[in-house]
Structures are given as structure tokens and as C-alpha cells.
Amino acid sequence: MRKVLVLAVMVVAIAGLQRNALASDWNMPVGVTEISRSVYSLHMLIFWICVVIGVVVFGAMFYSLFRYRRSKGAKAAHFHEHTTVEVFWTTIPLLILVAMAVPATATLKEMYDTSESDLDVLITGHQWRWQYEYLGEGVSFFSNLSTPSAQIEGEAPKDEHYLLEVDQPLVLPVDRKVRFLTTSADVIHSWWVPAFAVKKDAMPGFINEAWTRIEEPGIYRGQCAELCGRNHGFMPVVVHAMEQDDFDAWLAERKQQAASAANSVDREWKMDELMAQGEKVYSTICAACHQAEGQGLPPTFPALAGNQALMDDLEKHIGVVLNGVSETAMPAFSGTLNPVDIAAVITYERNAWGNETGDVIQPSDIQARLSSE
Amino acid sequence: MWQVIKSVLAAFFGVQKDSRRRSDFEHGKPIVFIATGVVMALIMVGLVVSVAMMAAG
Amino acid sequence: MTPVQRTVTKTVIALIGMVCFTIALVPLYDVFCQITGLNGKVASQAQPIISEEVDTSRYVTVQFITRTGSGLPWRLEPLDRQVRVHPGQSYKVLFAFTNYGDEARRGRAVPSVSPSEASLHLRKVTCFCFQEQRLEAGEHLRLPVVFQLTTDLPESVHTVTLAYTLYPAANNPTLGERAMPAQGGDA
């Protein structure tokens, strides 16, 4: 019985190891940056060192267990120390570790060298989405999970990139040193893309740095790695790496969009336009906490549907959306959403799910509030 | 004192001869060993810090 | 005293020692951060400019990032997003504060520096972050940061990022609050 089990475990282990070597989805990805390749080789080096030590140590152990069974008539010896042997087996691991520390130190120093970047991106963690801001370019946007809730709830078949897809990925040029500055608007998050070997915590009130130089165009996926509340599992990172020319074109288009959005602030918006836009904004930004039907998750996330106190006080409603509520999960949207989206979502919240205030909030109103004059 | 330091070093290394520790425990005062241990720990921390600073360049 | 009582007394003394040590850890951490620059924490009060020869042989880019936390209807913007400076020279950068809300509020800007090594070499003579600010409804205010990077800034640092996050000031500071010292700074 026991022998069969031991044999079975060994077969499974060896089979696992072989598949391990072949299939990359069992192992750390090699990645697409110089750093990620160094990290991968460090990982494999220490892994094989552990395997060798394991084979020697467990080999000695199983040999002893097999050879010195009492059932086979083994008689116990009575030695209980041997200083030379002990010094030997203390020194060997020490030397191995020193040998390990040298390449690890070199890689770490490389990772910490954030100087002379070509592009700086400020990454802000929010509960539960990422905000990317191209410093000095005036381009900033949210990146939300785009997997429909029907797939999460099991009512629809799941896509290939289930939970690892977003509405707007971070777009980066290849072969450029990109510096990431991470921070957070609320709790601690951690921005992680395995293919770059970049993982950096986003701390409220503090700035952290990391960098990468992507070598291959493509789409790279990661996730938030630090528990950040309810939807921690639902804030993926998607990076779309492209050639410099494509990136420049993309950035220009982005700036164009921002400009035209600014223009549309001044015109008079109709109720149904605002409701349509508001529903879109609500479902990507607000629904994670306040829920699809505005029912909220009390006590942490108050209901919006039938929230009479809020519906009676338009000023307060606008104030909360613009400025957030301190010491709660409600963030300020004045700096992160444009006036059209803010006006639309407030209009939507005041006229959906049985809230029938009839209020129409114009983007120009919001714009006026945000300007100092 | 040198004996104490040697014994504590052996403790850090994790290897000690039986005869050696016998004499430690028969002649030494525990407080001396603990104090030396703490001091040596601090020295070791200092040592590793300086190695780290050197490595960081 | 019986031996047991002696042992227990010694153990309890050790325990009390650890409790005191724990309490001391918080100020120790602050001191440690100031010495090592851990976590990009900067001095929370004004430091004098060191007069030293300006190192004109190199430029360092200093970036400014501003953010506003929840619950404060303010906007904070640097007039210059980034400046190129020589180590040793002092510079003045203006920041624009706007309270677009309809009531007077108090706010506080929390500073952070990256890379954290640079915080040891950043001296601020004047900063709005040394104290709370009060803005009337609709008020617009320009406040300076006067800073100097010391010449011993490591050669490897080419970019220093200063971030300021605005938070609403607590309305009634309560016991034990580690408030930012109010002295220093003329802003």
C-alpha cells in the first residue's frame, strides 16, 4: 500500500516537473523585458538549487528510513554529535546563499534605477479601478473591468480573457523607458504586470516608482495584488504595448477626444442624452459599490434608489460626486471625470430606479462650479 | 570573555560541541551570554547593513 | 521572594520594557525616516538653505504632482509642472490653490518625494505643506515652495518627483494626533 502510494506520488511529481518545463502556464512567465528575464533566471536558479538540495537531503532521509528499519533488524547506533560534519553542512548552505545573493543584488539595483525615462505615467489606484495619467501630456483616464457581470454570475459563457479585460487599457510605446509613479486615492493597491516583472504598491499620500522597457508589442495582463476591499479581484491591469508611431497617433487621438469633450460642455444637453451617457458612466464607475439598481450595500455603500435625503438636496448630491466624502470609500470625481460625465451621472442617478426628481443637470453648470471665478 | 564570544558565535552559526556547551552551562552566567548575544546580534545587523550599503553603491 | 516570584517579576519587567519600546517605535520610526529618507518622507518644517557652491555641471529635473483627496472641494495646481535645476541652487515654484466650494474650509497638503533617496537631499525653506491652509469660499491663492537640492545628491538621481496630496484638515484635532508642526514656513 505504502510503496504504491510513494511510487504514485513520485510519478505525478516527475510528470508535473516535465510539464512544468514545457508549459509556461505552470511557471513564472519569462516576460518581455530585460528585467523580467533576469528575474526569471534568478527564479529558475534558486528553484534548481532547491531541487538539488531537496534531492540530496530527502535522498539521505529516505535512504535512512529504508535502510534502518527495525522491521529489517536494524540496531540503533548511539552517536549524537560530529562537529566536523555539522560545520560542513552549515557552511555549504551559507556559501550557496552568498552565491545567490550576488546576481539577486545586481538585478535589484537594475530595478531601482528609474532615472532617464522617456515617458512618465502616474498610476492611481482607486476602489476598484486604475487611473492612468500621462504626465505632461494632459491625457488621463480610468481603466475599468469590462467583463460583464453576467459572465461573473455564471449566466453567460466566460470569455478567453475573463476578468483580465478592461474598457481602456494603458497604452505604452515599446523600446522606451517608461517610468511608473504609483499612488492611491483610498486604500493600498498594488500594480502588477507579470510580463514586466513590475509590482509596486500604490499608497495613499505617497508616491512609489518603478520602470519598464517593453521589447515586444502586444497586450499584457495583470491584476491588483494587494487586498483593497470588496472588488479586489475585479481590478485587472491591461497594457497595450505598440510601436512608437502607433503610440504617438494614439496619444494625438486621445488629446483630440479630450478637446472635443471640452467643447461639448458648453452646449445644452437634453435629458435623454444625459440619461444615456449617465447610465454608461454609472455602470462603469458607480455600480461596483452602489450596485446596478442603485440599491447599494449598506452600511458601507449607501443606497441611491429611494434615497430621499439625497434626492431632496441637489446641492449635496453634486457636492458628494465632485468632492467625495472624506474617511469613506466615496472618492472625489472632480479631477477624474469630465463635466459631461459628472452632469450625466448625477442626472441619471436622480431619474433612474424610481427616483423621479426630473432634475436635468447641465455640464456647463458643473463646469461653472469647478472654475474659481 | 573570548570563550563567551566564541560560544555565542557558535550559537549564531548553529553548531556547538557538547563538551564546549557543557562548560558554558556549568561556568557561565546566563546573563553574560544573553548580553553578549544581543550585542553580537547588533554587530551582525551593522555588518549586514554595511554590506548592503556597499552593494547598493 | 520565592524564585518563582523573582522570575515572574523579571519577566514582567521585560514585558513592560517591550511595551515602552512599542510606544517608542512610532517616534523612532519618524526619526528613522528622517535619517534614511525611508518612504520619501520629508522634513515637516522649514530648513535653512545651505550656502554651497552651485553644481552647474548637471541638471536635475524636479516634477510636481498634485492630487486632491475626498471631501475637499479644492484644486491644487503647480504653475510649472516641472523645472530643471542645478544642485545647490534654491528655486521657487508657485502653486495655485482654489476653493471652488461654497464655504470656507481648511486643508492640508501631505508631501511625498520619490525616489526616497532624494528626500535626504531635498531642503525646503518654504512650503505650504508645513501647515494647514484656510481658503474662503471661491478663494484663489498662490503659495510658493522654495527648495534646494543639495550638491551631494547621488549622481544616479536625474529626476525628483514631489507629490502633494490635499486632504481636508480635521476640524477638531484630538488627543495624540501627530499633527504636522505648525511652525515654520511663511505661506
Added chain:
Amino acid sequence: MAPKLPPKAPLEHGNSITGGASAHEGEHHYRSGPLRWLLTTNHKEIGTLYLIFSLSMFMVGGIMALVVRLELFQPGLQMVQPEFFNQMTTMHGLIMIFGAVMPGFVGLANWMVPLQVGAPDMALPRLNNFSFWLLPIAFVLLLSTLLMPGGGPNFGWTSYAPLSTTYAPPSTTFFIFSLHMAGISSILGAINIIATILNLRAPGMRLMDMTLFVWTWLITAFLLIAVMPVLAGVLTMMLLDINFGTSFFNAAGGGDPVLFQHLFWFFGHPEVYIMILPAFGIVSVIVPTFARKPLFGYSSMVYATASIAVLSFTVWAHHMFSVGLPLVAELFFMYATMLIAVPTGVKVFNWIATLFRGSITFETAMLFALAFIVLFSIGGFSGLMLAIAPADFQYHDTYFVVAHFHYVLVPGAVFSIMAAVYYWLPKWTGHYPDERLGRWHFWLSVIGVNLLFFPMHFAGLAGMPRRIPDYALQFADFNMASSIGGFLFGFSQLLFIWVIVKCVRGGVKAPARSWDGATDLEWTVPSPAPLHTFETPPDMRRIES
């Protein structure tokens, strides 16, 4: 299902050196019924209480783990909502650490430390009773938070601020109180154990004559005294931040969330060793017994334990490589962490050298101890990998870490407690545990635990973050295997309970020296150990070799 009390009169006399059992039973008046258990000051009864408490918390925490594994069986949200999932992972961690593993070790210490040092009882029996009864109160309070509005703690057992302060559910204040109580209980227990070991040893027993179990517990008790105040401090700061408007960890008030992590891990890393040093002690006692050969390198083992304890204070920030520490700090903590692996390795080598040229038998206790050596070493290997800071950026906060610490804690700490239970059950109950059932329990546990935790390495390397209720499709196979393993491991523990109950009720009678290779002092008193032992201390000077 209260176990049978140790009989008041010894059933039989073993080859006791000094006639360890007391003859003064008649002088004591015992209450009967629940009040007896409530007021007992006897170390064996309190030890039993601790062990029963630990076992019940193991089951409660286990059920929570099964809720987690059930949700993770398939991608998608099926059973529970994310907030409840987070409460389950948090509670599972808290209960297993503070409710199952630590009280389990304290229970073993209560039972066995006086017996192994030849003391009649713990040094402070009434304090002992108080330390125990704090625990059930603390954990009832902790569990009751699940029923409060907003639910129980949902921020992970590490409770990183500000998620656990500004953004925490209202019940967090109760969570803090309950952990304070558990912490006080641990501190009082530690003081008691230190006083017992240092003052109540049998005449002639020098420190270096003590068993490794007593040694490791002595060092563990000092670690508890050193770090529990730090935990209490950090929890108090959380309490002040939540309820009294301070800003220790709140950036908005000039505080620093990283301070929380430094303080927490300054407690948390020694805590890891608090949960493994007694396990080293147990294995160092069991392996020589069933190899019928003295422990190899006894002095080295003691010195290595002390060395690990001291070094454990210098490595805390290896849990924080990705928070943005300066380069020098990263290097320091990487090097220090590598160093601490050395004395740990020495221990494993010593156990194997003890096996070498022994005369080995494979009773259930030995099987668990052997599995401990192998599987704990696997946890040690992944720990070594995690120490490499650049690689840790990839491992950190993934299932690789979950695999690592579960290998250290489940086939590590938990297996050692199970080994200890099988080893000492004859002493506690007077009967041998059922070997056949024990073997079934062992093999099902070993298979279950590996099926449960080994695939987590792969899931983590492939990129699955920890603490998520739903995951991408490429992690599905690993998670399904883990969940199957989890249920196998979970349900095979029912067998454990059955073995214990069966052993308490009857079985093959055990003599005083229940295992022929056992040499420590506890085997000189009759089995089951009478309520009062060593009232006349055994004189070790007479049996000096």
C-alpha cells in the same frame, strides 16, 4: 463529547524513578460537573481544555477554509459574495493562528512541560486558568462580529491600514478587543511557562538536560513576551485611529500606512517562529524515540533555536519588498532573510542524522513527524525563493505565498501538533490510539494537504493574486485540484476526532513507558498520568549517567 478525566488514582504503576504519582489524592476536594472545568487549576486539565479549544477552533477555521475552497472550485461567483469571501479568508487566518495553532501548542506545553521537567504543576496555576478562559471569550466575541451589521473583519489577517481603519466595517473595534484578549492570554501563558521552566525543574536537571520541546517552548515564550506587546500596540493605534481621530496610519492626518506594516511585521515575523519553534521541539522529541537513538546535535539544536529567535527580529520587512523601501533596506532584509535559513537548515540535517543508523519504526506519531520534516522543508525552500527580493516582486501577494506559508503551517505546525497528540495520547488516556485508523488519517491528510497546497505554487507563478474570490480561466485547473484536496484534507480530520474519542474511551492499555524508545521524564509516571504527578520531585542527580 468531554473526554474522560484522568482517573484520580493511578491504574497502574510504571517503572517510575521516584514513584511520581501522588499518594495524597484524598486531600483534594473536587467539584464535579462544569464548575470543575471552569475553576480548575490543574495543569493537565487546563492542558486538556486548551487542546479541546484548539481542536474546535481548527474545525471552525477549517469550515471557513472550505467555504473559501468551495467558492474557488470554479471560476465565477457561485456560493458567496466578495465581502463574505473576504470575511472568510480573514477569519480563517485569525482563527487558525490565534485560535488553533497557538492554543494547541500552549495546551501541549501545559500538559507536557511540567511532566518533562519533573514539576508538580505550572508555576502559577490560577493565572493558568485565567489565561485559558480569556480565549473562549475572545473568540466568541471575534466570531460574533460576523453577525454584526457590515459583517466581520474583511481586510485579511494582516489588517493593513487604511483598509482596516478608515475603510473598515463597524465591527472592527470588537475585532481589536478580541485580539487584545487573545494577546493577553498568550502573554500570561508565556510568563507561566517561563516561570515553570526556570524555577520548577527537578533537582539536578540543568537547562541542557531539558528536552528540546521544553527548550523550544522556553525560547518561544520569550518571543511571545517580546512581540505580543507590539501587536497590542499596533492594534491600539488602529483603535485610536478608528475611534479617537488620531492619524497614526492615515496619510490625511500626516500618518503613514507603511508604519502599520513595519509595526505589524515586527510582530508578525517572530510570530511565524512562535508557530514553528514548538513544532521543532516536538519533532526533536518524537524522531529520537522512534529511531531509538539520541537526538543528533542536541546542543546545535538548542543554539540554532536561539539563533533563529534572535534573527527573527531582523527580517520583518521581507514581507514588504514591494511597498517601495529604499534599495539599501531591500538588500539588508534580503541578506538577513537568507541568513536565517541557515540555522533552520541545520535543524533538518540534524533530524536526518538522527534517523541515520537508527532502528526505525513507523507509528502514526512518527509518520506525522517524518511528513513534517519533508513538507516543512518544501515550505522552507519556497521561503528561500521568496527571500530573493527581485523574484519576490513576482511572487509577492500571489498564491505562491499562500502555498509557502500553508506548507509551513499545515504540514508544519499542524502536523507537529497531530504528531504530538498521537505521541502523548497513551500518556493522557492510558490507551494507545488506534494505529490502523491513525494510518488512514495520516495518509489521507498527507495526500489531501499536498493536493490542496502544491497546485497553489503553480497558480501563483502563473499569476494568480491571493485573496480574490474569482479568477481568470487559466487558473481553473489548479484551483479545482486545490479544492478537491481541501475537502479531502478537511473531512479526513473527522477521522482524527474519531481516533481521539476512541482512544479516550478505551483501547489497548498503555504502560508507563508507552514507546520503547522514549526516554524523557513523562514516561516515568503511569499512563494515564494521574491528576497529580511529581509532588515529590524526581531527583535527577541520582539518575545522572
